[in-house]
Amino acid sequence: MITQLFSIIAPVFFGAAFGFVWARLDKPFDAEFVTSMVFNLGTPLLVFSTLTRLNTDPQVFADLAIVVVVAVFSFWLISFAVLKIARLDLRTYLATVMIPNTGNVGLPLSFLAFGEEGLAFAIIVYTIVSLTQFTVGLGIAAGSFSPKELLKNPLIYAVLAALLVMVTKYQLPDWLASTAHIYGQFAIPMMLIMLGVSLAKLKITSFPRNIALSLVRFSMGLGVGLVVSHLFGLEGTVRGVFVLQCAMPAAVFNYMLAMRYKNNPEEVAGLVVTSTLFAFATLPFLLAFVLKL
Template structure:
């Protein structure tokens, strides 16, 4: 209990909010996944990125460092994922994305906030920005076999990131009215993300338990391996190090399952990976947080 008790304020809010989504489905209440997805990606997440980064105590140099660390983490994770797929004879186009792209938004951002406060959330948002852009550009290109430019240019998150970067690098402050508006809109994102996570997980079917557990463990090992490699190569320290490791340890994102359905890339196996890695992460992430000194 001495290990778990101090971590309860970090882990329990995530579990309780996700549980709302599970119970929502159990009580057969309507939930429009597409509407929630759009309102988060088009309004909530962009407002959260601009609003948080514009008021966070984060220097231009630190933001550059975070973006570089995010790219490095993804690069190492991708390299480890390719090696794992080749060694285990897994189809690259089926399993590369779910091995690389963790739940940096729905689970990662709340954990960053509850574990490390506003500064941790700001750094986590930098990682979320890079990983989201990569997922919906390079990730979709892997699945479809062709480059996707239109999807990148039409994403509000891209423009929110550019706007936030402009504010940080020029040390500009938003008018209080606009800042408060963005805080209100951005504040809905994290609860909605977690509730949607619960709804999504409750609707996924776990088949082939042995394979699913193996793939789930593989995602967590590959992800955390990429995080540690980035930390070692870039000699990351302090808050950036902790947030990179925490984000790298998140389970496979639910979006991987949705994209696997869309492009017919082993959706059942990917669903098993998403569910199993999420369940395992409820044990592995508290251990990691304890290792990172969160008391």
């Protein structure tokens, strides 16, 4: 078990550590370009390639999507209640506590722990959470919601295209399948490097408060993941991936939104860093647990 856990965790730590050290050494890194490439090219192709390479019933993904929506709604209810009780600003903290980092951390971990099948399930979770980030999360940060933002998300079109291929059982030409696979593969390592670069630029503030909120994010994610997956009868790999994704730390993108809309970015940065460090500290125990589900 120890060897298995190390083989899962080591690539994640290496990627994040490389990005962290690179940024600390003040090496050139065009974050805007890399983010755009990963979001607009790498991740959509990773989604399309992974989903179309597996012989999984599309209904399984549809059922999982419903479960994820229920989980995200549960996150919203619990986060809202906790922040109200603690009298903390909702625009600053709600999206950060509510939305887990199912991309930079969740996708690599799911792939390393559960293989390509696990990655496919993780992608469904990531897609729903990402859409939530660009709708609810953006609406919370901006104080308003624009449906146009949803249509700008390339993940929607990648998932729809993949589902169309799966439903029609269309055999992709070799050149298209190999192209999507090759260019989709750079997304996962770049996500980890981007995570490290982002963490290197953020500072921890209000440490006691952020430790408490990090504990809320982790325990809420784990608890909701276990309860919702049990209620919907998830088993095996799909349950392990779902619980793992639910328990991920606060998403780095929340800091970008806080910067854009001037919603106490220093506080959000502190929570993102603390939550991520907390997640790394508990990762061996979390992985050992979900691998036995």
